[in-house]
Amino acid sequence: MVFLAPSPQRPLCGRCLRPQSTCICLWVRPxxxxxxxxxxxxxxxxxxAKGSARLLHLSLPNxxxxxxxxxxAPxxxxxGKHTLLLYPDTPQDTAPDLRAPPPLPPEWLRDPSRLRLVVLDGTWRKSRKMLYQSPALQALPRLALRDVPPSRYAI
Known part of the structure; x- marks a missing residue:
């Protein structure tokens, strides 16, 4: 039987958590x-590899x-902040097992400083599973983006 010694990991940046050779901290703009x-x-x-959630977190100081x-549990x-979930509409006919979200009170959008936006990071399948398995997320009013222009995201 042959035992291989563990290969040393590449040193990571402590902030962006990428290998130091591909650190993106220089380009992160709060x-x-x-x-x-x-x-x-x-x-x-x-x-x-994309690490979009980490990049978002580094770009938004708070x-x-x-x-x-x-x-x-939430x-x-x-x-006292108004917490809402940024998530696409899920019509009941395509998601019969998913509880319909409570309506988003329009007055919540009047004072952005009292808002807390919850964003799920995962593939569509994984984010949907997170939603299905988390009653706390299902209980949140949802903010769905509509008529969004095509993404210009590029690496």
Whole structure:
């Protein structure tokens, strides 16, 4: 039987968590924002090459990033802020097992400083599973983006 010694890992940047040879910290630009942002990242996304959740978190100084698949209890504080989920509409005919979200009170959008936006980071399949398995997420009003222009995202 042959035992191989573990290969040494490449040194990582402590901020962006990428290998030091591909560190992106030089290009991260903090962006001022009023709305609090909470990113819930699926565990399988943590080591993806794009690292979009980590990049978003580094770009938004007052954001939080939590890794997990099931959120039985809300990972956000109960502090009087209006918490809503950024997620596409899921018509009941295509998601009969998913509880319909409560309506988004229009007055919530009047004061962005009282808003907390929850964003799910994962493939569509994984984010949907996170939603299905997390009653706390299902109980949130949803903000769905509509008529969005095509993405210009590029690496």
């Amino acid at each position: 962006t001022a924002h009023v709305v609090e942002v909470l990113v819930l990242q699926h565990p399988l996304e943590v080591h993806q 954001s939080q990033l939590h890794v997990g698949e099931v959120f039985a 990972p956000w504080p109960m502090d």
